Amino acid sequence: MLQRSNKSMNRRTTIIIIMLLICTLAATSCRVQQVSKSKIRNLINHSSINADHFTGFALYDIEKKKMVYDLNGDKYFTPASNTKLFTFYTALNMLGDSIPGLRYITKGDSLIFWGTGDPSFLHTTLKSTKVYELLKNSKQKLYYSSGNYSGNFYGMGWPYGDFDAYYQAEIGALPIEDNVAVLSADAKGKLQISPSFLKIYLKADSSFHPKSFTVERDLTNNTFRYPLGNVPPDYKQEIPWKTSDELTLALLQDTLKKPLELISVNMPETASTLYSSLSDSVYKRMLWPSDNFIAEQLLLVCSSTLPGPLSTGKVIEYSKKNFLNDLPQEPQWADGSGLSRHDLFTPFTMVALLQKIWNKVGDENRLLGMLPAGGVSGTLKSAYKTDNGKAFVWAKTGSLSNNHNQSGYLVTRKGKKFIFSYMNNNFTRPTAEIRAEMVRIMTEIHNQF
Known part of the structure; x- marks a missing residue:
């Protein structure tokens, strides 16, 4: 009887010790999680640079599907070129693997064509020539039909004072x-x-x-x-x-070395589509150097897949209704590039959008290859240092006077994957100081977690 009693007591003691160990480990885990959040809060809030302007920050754990920390996550900020991520996601949903370069019909001895907004036509870097080859090699009379773009030559709220700046090219159906x-x-x-x-x-x-x-x-x-x-x-x-229809016609004639005529007729739904550049190459060219021209024209290309004339406003509303109707806060979205200060997004919305992009692409290497990589490529090449030669931040930057933002993806030394949006508005100090502080904080998160 005594032996049985001792065995029973030993069992109970073992169970109690195991339960205590489990509770201790759980408590330790909670403390670690809490410390991580606390450290991030301290990094953001104890920054003297962050304290002198309007700062927003959101950090989301991709694996755990939870927000780790935010500061002003639900407040609206001027995003600048972070807007291009909205254009990117819209294009991912509306375009295939190649860009529609031209719509056209043949009628007897005539070839009539309409622009789709394709930015890659004879582009200095993308150098798409498929449209050129179709028109150059055609034995038919060529007619360019204008009038299928219903917008202005500038986006909503663009500053006229920058009309001669390289980054503010005019918008049109056939650039x-x-x-x-x-x-x-x-x-x-x-x-x-x-x-x-x-x-x-x-x-x-x-x-x-x-x-x-x-x-x-x-x-x-x-x-x-x-x-x-x-x-x-x-x-x-x-x-x-x-830009003007007449100048477009003159440039086409000079380039093709053959006559064309300018007409204005409605495009039939049965018009054929000629595809030009691979979509990923156009997206990469938009995102790496933050190309405003490509961003604006890409929205028109998306619009070309809808009935009616090309329209930036139309495709934005279509995207908001069909692809972006579940965002945390409704975006105020005005243009494709972020040149407009009418654009207003929250850090929470940027994080949710980046999660959608992650899911839509479905291939991590493909997605990160299209984004600027810290210390390696694009607008982040000189901002970050790599970690033993490897990038750990892939993000879209966004800058206007007194505004600088980054939104993208972060991988830590321990292999944790995060989505982040770091937004700075209304500062008066040099942008370089804001950028350096963002890099310092994101690098610390990478190193510690």
């Missing part, structure tokens, strides 16, 4: 060579412009005396004035040209 003139010096110190057709608009102005050699375009037309004298050998400038 050519980025809709941007490239000016440079030749070997003899003479001013050159590409496309060369635009030479007719170059005007030497003896009354123009800038501090250093520069070219200015008139606000309302394509007069490019420049000062007298030799052009510096290292001079290069990019200036958007003033």
Whole structure:
């Protein structure tokens, strides 16, 4: 009897010890989780740089499907080029593996074509030539039908003061060579412009005396004035040209070396589609250098898959209704690139969008290959240092005056995967200081967790 009693007591003691160990481990786990959250809070809140402007931050654990920490996560911020992630997700849903480059019909001895907004047509980097080859090799009479774009040449809320800045090319149904003139010096110190057709608009102005050699375009037309004298050998400038149907036709004729006529007829639903560049290459070109022109035109390409004329507003509303109706806070979305200050998104919304992008692409390597990688590529190449040669942040940056943001993906040294949105608005200190502090904090999260 005594032996039985001792065995029973030993069993009970063992069970109690196991239960105590389980409780201790659970408590330790909770404390570790709590400490992690506390450390992140301290990193964000104890930053003197974060304290002097409006800061938003959200960190989401992909594996656990939970928000780890946020600061002002439900407040609206000016996103700047973080807006391109909305354009990216819309394109992922509406376009296939190739970009629709042209819509066309043949009628007797005529080929009539309409633009789709495709930004890759003779683009300086993407260099898509499929549309060019179709039109160049056609034996039929060519007719360009304009009028299938219903919007303005600028997005909603774009500043007119930046009309001659390289990053604010005008929007249209059939862009050519980025809709941007490239000016440079030749070997003899003479001013050159590409496309060369635009030479007719170059005007030497003896009354123009800038501090250093520069070219200015008139606000309302394509007069490019420049000062007298030799052009510096290292001079290069990019200036958007003033778009018009007539200029598009003239540029096409000059490029194709064959006549075209301008008409305006409605496009039938049965019009054929010619596909141009691979979609992923266009997305990567939009995201790596944060290309505003491609972002705006991509929304028009998405619009080309819907009935009616090309329209930025129409496709934004379509995307919000069909793909983005479950976001935490409704986005105020105005354009494709983020040039507009009408765009307003919350950190929670950015995180939810990035989760949707992650799920939609379904291939981690493919997705991260299209985003700037810290210390490796795109707009983050010089911002971060790699960890033993490997990137740990893949994100879209967004900058306007007094605003700088990053939203994307983070992998820690322990292999944890997070989605984050770090938004800074209304600061007056140099952007470089804001960027450096963001990098410091994201690097600390990578190192500690």
